Amino acid sequence: MRGIKCQNRRSRMKRGGRDNDHNSSEEGTAEKSKKMRTTNEHFQTCDWGNLLPDIILHVFKYLPLLDRAHASQVCRSWNQVFHMPDLWRCFEFELNQPATSYLKATHPELIKQIIKRHSNHLQYVSFKVDSSKESAEAACDILSQLVNCSLKTLGLISTARPSFMDLPKSHFISALTVVFVNSKSLSSLKIDDTPVDDPSLKVLVANNSDTLKLLKMSSCPHVSPAGILCVADQCHGLRELALNYHLLSDELLLALSSEKHVRLEHLRIDVVSENPGQTHFHTIQKSSWDAFIRHSPKVNLVMYFFLYEEEFDPFFRYEIPATHLYFGRSVSKDVLGRVGMTCPRLVELVVCANGLRPLDEELIRIAERCKNLSAIGLGECEVSCSAFVEFVKMCGGRLSQLSIMEEVLIPDQKYSLEQIHWEVSKHLGRVWFPDMMPTW
Numbered sequence: 001m002r003g004i005k006c007q008n009r010r011s012r013m014k015r016g017g018r019d020n021d022h023n024s025s026e027e028g029t030a031e032k033s034k035k036m037r038t039t040n041e042h043f044q045t046c047d048w049g050n051l052l053p054d055i056i057l058h059v060f061k062y063l064p065l066l067d068r069a070h071a072s073q074v075c076r077s078w079n080q081v082f083h084m085p086d087l088w089r090c091f092e093f094e095l096n097q098p099a100t101s102y103l104k105a106t107h108p109e110l111i112k113q114i115i116k117r118h119s120n121h122l123q124y125v126s127f128k129v130d131s132s133k134e135s136a137e138a139a140c141d142i143l144s145q146l147v148n149c150s151l152k153t154l155g156l157i158s159t160a161r162p163s164f165m166d167l168p169k170s171h172f173i174s175a176l177t178v179v180f181v182n183s184k185s186l187s188s189l190k191i192d193d194t195p196v197d198d199p200s201l202k203v204l205v206a207n208n209s210d211t212l213k214l215l216k217m218s219s220c221p222h223v224s225p226a227g228i229l230c231v232a233d234q235c236h237g238l239r240e241l242a243l244n245y246h247l248l249s250d251e252l253l254l255a256l257s258s259e260k261h262v263r264l265e266h267l268r269i270d271v272v273s274e275n276p277g278q279t280h281f282h283t284i285q286k287s288s289w290d291a292f293i294r295h296s297p298k299v300n301l302v303m304y305f306f307l308y309e310e311e312f313d314p315f316f317r318y319e320i321p322a323t324h325l326y327f328g329r330s331v332s333k334d335v336l337g338r339v340g341m342t343c344p345r346l347v348e349l350v351v352c353a354n355g356l357r358p359l360d361e362e363l364i365r366i367a368e369r370c371k372n373l374s375a376i377g378l379g380e381c382e383v384s385c386s387a388f389v390e391f392v393k394m395c396g397g398r399l400s401q402l403s404i405m406e407e408v409l410i411p412d413q414k415y416s417l418e419q420i421h422w423e424v425s426k427h428l429g430r431v432w433f434p435d436m437m438p439t440w
Helices: 002-045 053-060 065-071 076-082 108-118 133-144 169-182 198-208 225-234 250-256 286-295 333-342 360-369 385-398 417-428
Strands: 090-095 124-129 153-158 188-190 214-216 240-244 266-272 300-306 324-330 348-353 375-380 401-404
Touching: 053 076, 065 076, 090 108, 090 133, 124 133, 133 169, 169 198, 198 225, 225 250, 250 286, 333 360, 360 385, 385 417
Parallel strands: 090 124, 124 153, 153 188, 188 214, 214 240, 240 266, 266 300, 300 324, 324 348, 348 375, 375 401
Antiparallel strands: none
């Protein structure tokens, strides 16, 4: 009997516990419903038009332009925020023709509104144009109307073929000069693949010599060595420069090494030949490179080579301070051997093609001499598995990027393709596999 009573008591306690839990759950649900009703009532009664402009401005900064434009139609105060200068400091004009591009273009009506109401607010501007001449002309038309703005950065970007080169030079120069004259604090200028010339660079220097820090102007055929030298002589704050090799000279390196000039941080040089044997490549004196690296010991010297094998003779004959080398066409064993002997500061090496002669000795030499090498990429080349393992062993864990196509590695008596990834992974201190060509 006592046992039965205890069981009944426990049963009642369990039922009571369940009843209490059920009651607590109902109370919690009721409380949540009450809070939701209160919140909804708050949103319904809240006057969104009276939110502080700073709050609306902060939200608008995170919205895409189209969403921002739609939000500006909610009320007058939001529309006023939409036109605040802070939202128009930075703008990218996308100019595309439906017949030549699938990308969306900036609407013509929006362009008119920007020029009418916000041209004096613009500071960081870029133009992305497709391969059509019409898009490049539209970019120049906009530039020529920016008479009331003082830009800090300007970028002219051709997403496909360099369409700015199709324009009459005088038309392009006239539009660009408007920006150079009215912008007294231009610090960054990217004008690759454009018909800019020496006189327009003089206008740039006359108005922005104290503020210019970055200049990228690769593939600008109308600029002479004297034109870029004028920039280096007067823009002593220049820290980044990109140009073609034909503009590089001993005088330019010495100007960049003068006491008045700040230490250069990044120098990119494109060495390009369109037709084999038709381009003469001059030699830069070793003393000029030495003076340059003494003045800017931490500079990144990036060199892109698009040459034919017989055109490499003037290069890598003595030590140069290159840190990044990219070979876009086939390069001989001899040239890669000279790279190992003349580029002790090398950090990154990319070889797209070499041929059918193994690069075993050349890779080992590069590992021995280039103590800062941390990234390498090999495309259509050949390296024995044993030599590659030895190369990785010598470089060790400092190889943060190792991009090698599987077809590059040649199995030998010591290592097969199945074995090599284990050995390489061991020396790198992380799992590594060679890159594989997609099979589709």
